[in-house]
Structure formats: structure tokens, C-alpha cells
Amino acid sequence: MSILPGSTIGILGGGQLGRMLTLTAKRLGYQVHIFSPDFDTPAGEVADLAITGPYNDTEALSRFAQAVDVVTIEFENIPVTALKTLEAQVPVYPQPHVLEMAQHRGREKAFLSQLGIPLAAFRVVASEAELSDALTEIGCPCVLKTAGFGYDGKGQSKITTPDQALPAFNALQQAPCTLEQFITLDREISVIAARGANGAFSAYRPVENQHQNHILDVTLAPASISAELEAQAIAITRQIMEALDMRGLLCVEFFITQDGQLLVNELAPRTHNSGHYSIEATACSQFEQQLRAVCGLPLGNPELIKPAAMANLLGDLWSNDEPHWAAGLAQADVSLHLYGKKEARPGRKMGHITALGSSPEAAATKVLAARSALSVILKNQQI
Ligand SMILES: Nc1ncnc2c1ncn2[C@@H]1O[C@H](COP(=O)(O)OP(=O)(O)O)[C@@H](O)[C@H]1O
Ligand SMILES: [Mg+2]
Incomplete structure (x- = not known):
């Protein structure tokens, strides 16, 4: 049974992924209720209703479940008991067993190695x-x-x-x-894929992820890798989703070793920072795709319309002053996303910017120039 526009989607977690999921759900004509232990969340700010309560408040969870038609997540560390309480009343996608596996690196790695998937x-x-x-x-x-x-x-x-x-x-x-x-890396890539009703499967092309201090810094779409590695990464992602019989979205982070071997690093059964480029660069963003999968709608087209690059905006950018928004936005083809977080702390993801280009490298050049412009405060030359 499909959950159609006009219905209410419940989201567990209130961060930026929930915010972008909510904004997309609103565009599609859904109502959105957020459940999160925190007040004043990025997602709560844009949702129809934000319930604040701990994940072990069974009564609050039941009230949340009664008011929504389906529950999904933006954060995988939701206690499994909470998911089971909800599942007794309303469909929950991805299913609790998927989160239970992905919440624990040991369980995740044991599951993957049992499938014969290459790991460090x-x-x-x-x-x-x-x-x-x-x-x-x-x-x-x-x-x-x-x-x-x-x-x-x-x-x-x-x-x-x-x-x-x-x-x-x-x-x-x-x-x-x-x-x-510890793997000496050639590069890191990720694949985001969706599995909908009746096993429908759809994958975005692999993207390349560059980290700074273990935090994603820049994503280039598509990754510059061979067609063979690309097909192999998507096949592994599909194998994992089918083995779990999961419904929803899965991001698989991969290492590529210096001798060209693909190793799975970790899984995230939700939208992922490395998929934000899809808002501008595909017809169906990762957020819309998650909604389509959990609502049992036909999956959207993940095809890349144009190469893209995304750069994160961390709280560090606020260390001197408010970023120089006008200078950043003066760069052509750059889209700004801010998550509405009240306090900028070093290392905290405050927003991101995306640029399209004739190649992933050209897009990265644009997005990095825009980010540099944000941090250059020319006091007397504000645009
Ligand atoms: N075994 C490893 N070998 C080399 N680099 C690693 C290894 N594990 C993690 N890293 C680096 O640290 C980053 C974050 O690690 P990850 O396991 O993905 O944790 P997180 O949950 O914080 O994303 C990776 O994307 C990679 O750049
Ligand atoms: Mg990671």
C-alpha cells in the first residue's frame, strides 16, 4: 500500500538530514512530524510538528505513532526498543533489524564479512x-x-x-x-541506493569523498573511477540491501586501496552527507528517494544531470565573524544550504554549498572558490 501525498510522515531525529528530508516532504505535499530528544532542532524548525522527548518515553512514542502514517529516520542510533514500540503501531522503514546491525561496528562488520564482502x-x-x-x-x-x-x-x-x-x-x-x-588509501567513495516496495532498486553513481580531520569536506560527483569499479560498488550495495531485505536508503562508504581494491568502510541506512549534491544535480534527490522508498512510491531517476561538487560549511567558518554570504553567493552556479543551527562550534556541520560544472573537478574549483570567498572578510568591501 502506498502512502500518498497528504499523509503524515514521522521522522526520528531532528538534525540537518531530517531538515532536508522534511523540506522535500513538504514540497511533495506531505505533513511531517519530528520526534527528537532535543529542543529547537534544524528539522523541527521546518516540520508541522516537533515532539521533544527521550527515545525511551513509550507513551510519547505511541502518541507520535498514532498521528503518522509511516516512520522513517534521519539518524541510525535510535534505540531498537523505541523502533519496536513504533513498529507495533505503524510501518517503520528502514526496518529495526537494519538499524540494529548498523548501530554497532562489530555487528556490521560481522554481517558484511559473512556475505563475503571485502573489508579491512x-x-x-x-x-x-x-x-x-x-x-x-x-x-x-x-x-x-x-x-x-x-x-x-x-x-x-x-x-x-x-x-x-x-x-x-x-x-x-x-x-x-x-x-x-589502517588502509593506505587511493581515495574514498560512497554509493547511495534505494530499495522500495517489492524489491525495486535504484542507485546513484559513486561519488568521491575527501575528508579533513575525519570529517567529510568535499564530495565530487561522479567519482573518477573505472566503469568496472563503479559497477562493483553498486553491485555490493545491492547485495547488502537484498541480504537485509531492507526498504529505504543505504549509503555504503568504500575505501579504494592503492592497488585498486574496493573495501567497505561502513554503512549508513539513511541519507548521507555525500549525497547532498543530488539536490541540484539529479532529478530525484536522495531525500525524495528516501521518501519514495519508505512510502512505497515508484523510485525516482538518480541519473546525474551534470557533474557537481559539494563542500561542507563547518562552524570554524564562523570563528572570526559571520561568513561573508554575499561574496560566496556572488560565485556563479553555487547553491547555499544552511541548517538553522543556532550555535557555530568548530567541526559542527552548519551548512553546505553545491556547484555544478562541466566536470567534477571544474565544479570543485567553483565550490572551493565560493567557500574561500565566504571566509574572506573584506571589512570595507562588503558587497
Ligand atoms: N581503517 C582505516 N584506514 C584508513 N583510514 C580510515 C580508516 N578508518 C577510518 N579512516 C578515515 O576516517 C574517516 C572516518 O572514519 P569512519 O569509520 O567512516 O567513521 P565515522 O563514523 O566517523 O564516519 C574515514 O572516512 C577515513 O577517511
Ligand atoms: Mg564514515
């Missing part, structure tokens, strides 16, 4: 003894990552010599972790 060598670490064994098996350099709640490189540390491992584990409060081989 890893071990699950829950004690000092396991850390020591894992270190012997994996060797240095390696990366220690908390199993849960990691994002933008938080909760991870690179270990170059064995004596750094225990202090790193202690700094993570000896929380359950994975220790993985």
Missing part, C-alpha cells in the same frame, strides 16, 4: 586481553573505533606503535570497540 582486517575488542590479541593479529598501523555512536571520526584513534593502544582504549573508557587495519 578487523577484530572486536571488549577487554584489555582482546585488545592485546587483536593488536598482535592486525599489527600497526591500525585504528581503534568505538563500536557504537561514532560519527565524524569521533570515538576513534589511529595507533602507529603498540604502546599507544592501551592509552587509546582507556581514553574510550574501554567501551566495546573494533580494531581495524
Whole structure:
């Protein structure tokens, strides 16, 4: 059964992904209710209704469920008990078992390796003894990552010599972790794909992601990789979605090693920062595609209309003063997205800009020039 425009979509989480999902849902004629533990969220600001409550408030969850026709997410770390409470009353996509797997790096990697999908060598670490064994098996350099709640490189540390491992584990409060081989990267790419009703599948082309301090900095669409790697990355994404029998959107982050091998880094069962370019550069953005998938509508066309590049705007850009908006917007073909966050902190994603171009590199040149213009404050020359 399709959930048609005019119906109400419930979104768990109130961040910028929820905001862009909400804005798209409004364009399509839906009502949107947000459920989030935080007040004054980027998504809540644009939704029809924002409910604030902890994810373990069963009563508030039930009231939320009663008022919506389908529930989806913008954030994968929603307690599974909350998802199950909701699922008893209303369809939830992606399904709870998908989030349960993706919430824990150890479970995610075990699931992927069971499917025979290539990964960096890893071990699950829950004690000092396991850390020591894992270190012997994996060797240095390696990366220690908390199993849960990691994002933008938080909760991870690179270990170059064995004596750094225990202090790193202690700094993570000896929380359950994975220790993985450090990969010398040629580049990083991601694939976003949707799976709708009756197993319908649709993928965006792989894009290239460049990070700064473990945070996505720039995405180039499409990635400049061989047709063979492109097909392989999409086939792996499809295999994962089918094995999960999931409905919704999945982003698969890949490493490409220096000898050209594709390794899966991690999964995000939702829209992804590396897909923001799709708002301007495709007929059906990742946000619309997630809505179509969860509502059981035909999937949209993911084809790239023109090469594009996206650059994140982090709170650092606000460190001297308000960014120089007029100078940034004076650059041709650049679209600005701001998330309505009240406080700019270093490393916090405040917005992004996207440019189209004749090639991904040409688009990147434009978007980077626009971002530089934002941070150049020419006090007496404000446009
Ligand atoms: N094993 C690794 N080898 C090399 N680089 C890595 C490795 N793990 C993480 N990184 C770098 O750190 C970034 C963030 O790590 P990731 O595991 O994706 O965590 P997060 O959940 O913070 O996105 C990656 O995109 C990559 O640039
Ligand atoms: Mg990542």
C-alpha cells in the first residue's frame, strides 16, 4: 500500500538530514512530524510538528505513532526498543533489524564479512586481553573505533606503535570497540541506493569523498573511477540491501586501496552527507528517494544531470565573524544550504554549498572558490 501525498510522515531525529528530508516532504505535499530528544532542532524548525522527548518515553512514542502514517529516520542510533514500540503501531522503514546491525561496528562488520564482502582486517575488542590479541593479529598501523555512536571520526584513534593502544582504549573508557587495519588509501567513495516496495532498486553513481580531520569536506560527483569499479560498488550495495531485505536508503562508504581494491568502510541506512549534491544535480534527490522508498512510491531517476561538487560549511567558518554570504553567493552556479543551527562550534556541520560544472573537478574549483570567498572578510568591501 502506498502512502500518498497528504499523509503524515514521522521522522526520528531532528538534525540537518531530517531538515532536508522534511523540506522535500513538504514540497511533495506531505505533513511531517519530528520526534527528537532535543529542543529547537534544524528539522523541527521546518516540520508541522516537533515532539521533544527521550527515545525511551513509550507513551510519547505511541502518541507520535498514532498521528503518522509511516516512520522513517534521519539518524541510525535510535534505540531498537523505541523502533519496536513504533513498529507495533505503524510501518517503520528502514526496518529495526537494519538499524540494529548498523548501530554497532562489530555487528556490521560481522554481517558484511559473512556475505563475503571485502573489508579491512578487523577484530572486536571488549577487554584489555582482546585488545592485546587483536593488536598482535592486525599489527600497526591500525585504528581503534568505538563500536557504537561514532560519527565524524569521533570515538576513534589511529595507533602507529603498540604502546599507544592501551592509552587509546582507556581514553574510550574501554567501551566495546573494533580494531581495524589502517588502509593506505587511493581515495574514498560512497554509493547511495534505494530499495522500495517489492524489491525495486535504484542507485546513484559513486561519488568521491575527501575528508579533513575525519570529517567529510568535499564530495565530487561522479567519482573518477573505472566503469568496472563503479559497477562493483553498486553491485555490493545491492547485495547488502537484498541480504537485509531492507526498504529505504543505504549509503555504503568504500575505501579504494592503492592497488585498486574496493573495501567497505561502513554503512549508513539513511541519507548521507555525500549525497547532498543530488539536490541540484539529479532529478530525484536522495531525500525524495528516501521518501519514495519508505512510502512505497515508484523510485525516482538518480541519473546525474551534470557533474557537481559539494563542500561542507563547518562552524570554524564562523570563528572570526559571520561568513561573508554575499561574496560566496556572488560565485556563479553555487547553491547555499544552511541548517538553522543556532550555535557555530568548530567541526559542527552548519551548512553546505553545491556547484555544478562541466566536470567534477571544474565544479570543485567553483565550490572551493565560493567557500574561500565566504571566509574572506573584506571589512570595507562588503558587497
Ligand atoms: N581503517 C582505516 N584506514 C584508513 N583510514 C580510515 C580508516 N578508518 C577510518 N579512516 C578515515 O576516517 C574517516 C572516518 O572514519 P569512519 O569509520 O567512516 O567513521 P565515522 O563514523 O566517523 O564516519 C574515514 O572516512 C577515513 O577517511
Ligand atoms: Mg564514515
